Amino acid sequence: MKHKIYWIEGDGIGADIWKAAMPVINAAVKKAYDGKEEIVWQELLAGEKAFAQTGKHLPKETLETLKTAEVAIKGPLATPVGTGIRSLTVAMRQAFDLYACIRPVKWYKGIIAAVRRPENVNMTIFRENTEDVYSGIEFAANTEEAKKLVKFLNENFNKNLKAECAVGIKPMTEFGCKRLVRRAIQYAVKNNLPSVTLVHKGNIMKFTEGAFQKWGYEVAAQEFPGQTITEQEVRGGADPQGKIIIKDRIADAMFQEALLRPEEYSVIATTNLNGDYLSDALAAQVGGLGMAPGVNMSDRLAIFEATHGTAPTAAGKDIANPCSLLLSAAMMLEHIGLEKAACAVQTAIQNCIDKKTVTQDLAKEIENAKAVSCSGFGKLLLQEIDSM
Numbered sequence: 001m002k003h004k005i006y007w008i009e010g011d012g013i014g015a016d017i018w019k020a021a022m023p024v025i026n027a028a029v030k031k032a033y034d035g036k037e038e039i040v041w042q043e044l045l046a047g048e049k050a051f052a053q054t055g056k057h058l059p060k061e062t063l064e065t066l067k068t069a070e071v072a073i074k075g076p077l078a079t080p081v082g083t084g085i086r087s088l089t090v091a092m093r094q095a096f097d098l099y100a101c102i103r104p105v106k107w108y109k110g111i112i113a114a115v116r117r118p119e120n121v122n123m124t125i126f127r128e129n130t131e132d133v134y135s136g137i138e139f140a141a142n143t144e145e146a147k148k149l150v151k152f153l154n155e156n157f158n159k160n161l162k163a164e165c166a167v168g169i170k171p172m173t174e175f176g177c178k179r180l181v182r183r184a185i186q187y188a189v190k191n192n193l194p195s196v197t198l199v200h201k202g203n204i205m206k207f208t209e210g211a212f213q214k215w216g217y218e219v220a221a222q223e224f225p226g227q228t229i230t231e232q233e234v235r236g237g238a239d240p241q242g243k244i245i246i247k248d249r250i251a252d253a254m255f256q257e258a259l260l261r262p263e264e265y266s267v268i269a270t271t272n273l274n275g276d277y278l279s280d281a282l283a284a285q286v287g288g289l290g291m292a293p294g295v296n297m298s299d300r301l302a303i304f305e306a307t308h309g310t311a312p313t314a315a316g317k318d319i320a321n322p323c324s325l326l327l328s329a330a331m332m333l334e335h336i337g338l339e340k341a342a343c344a345v346q347t348a349i350q351n352c353i354d355k356k357t358v359t360q361d362l363a364k365e366i367e368n369a370k371a372v373s374c375s376g377f378g379k380l381l382l383q384e385i386d387s388m
Helices: 014-033 048-054 060-067 088-095 144-157 174-190 209-223 231-235 251-260 272-285 323-335 339-354 374-386
Strands: 002-008 038-043 071-074 100-106 122-128 195-200 228-230 244-250 267-270 293-297 302-306 357-359 370-372
Touching: 002 014, 002 060, 014 038, 014 323, 014 339, 014 374, 060 088, 071 323, 088 293, 100 174, 100 272, 122 174, 122 272, 174 195, 174 209, 174 244, 174 267, 195 209, 195 251, 195 272, 209 228, 209 244, 228 231, 231 244, 244 251, 251 272, 267 272, 293 323, 302 323, 323 339, 339 357, 339 374, 357 374, 370 374
Parallel strands: 002 038, 002 071, 071 302, 122 267, 195 244, 195 267, 228 244, 357 370
Antiparallel strands: 100 122, 100 293, 293 302
């Protein structure tokens, strides 16, 4: 059976990591299914490569193709800070309603992590992807739009904002919050996980972040009454009886919890900005973004992605770590039903870590490790798959 997969190279180190990763993905599928399954790749243009060829960072052809696609995977795309184009990744999330950013975080044995017990970190983050401050509704300081909005707020809502304010708006809807939490609970049910934790800043932002908490509890109570129980009920003496415990944590407190008691958390459902912070922080606890996979999903389309940046200073030097892309590809293979191939990719990576032959970023985190190039690491992974 042939599986059509759209892929985007990405900017910076994108070309380097794809050269190493694609042969590994193909080899894993071939080995796991004895040639009876096959990935058929079709490249889509986005980012700097697209601009060089078409004059647009996100060409119409790419958008039109993804409108009817079900699965795609991409390398990192550049986002200028404070100027220039907005994030292409965010643009695709909004264009295709990829409302759930899902990032599993776990430790690979042998990597020296920043915490004493990284093996206790095994969480999956569900981050709302389309609302919150990432909606892109903001106005630069001293512009007519900002002044107009400041004036409106001051005159109609008795605020006292300075005329020179930069202004951003944080929209959050019941629909958007509930579908994210619903998906997180469904994931916990499917994978027999013990808890879902709603992470928010509702103590301060009571009508946005606080509403996320409220709506999250409503989803659990109304749609999963036989499968969930609140942490408050358990503390009151109720027997969870194998049910999923619904917890909630203030966002800043959750960072401490993730460091001190990570084993108490399995699925996190949270808002857009909180999820961005938490997913990177949790990745740091197990070895960094180089080992962090992810996917952005709607109810139809899943775009898997390397979660790190473009690392322009490393581009073209054949030193980048392709593991984030490869582990995202493993998630993709599971998504399309090729679980054995996904396992082959993950096992090959762990075997290379066990043998202490890894890219330079990981070599710094593994005692007595030998650093190899990005392409060299890809060849070692191919050898591991061939020997399975």
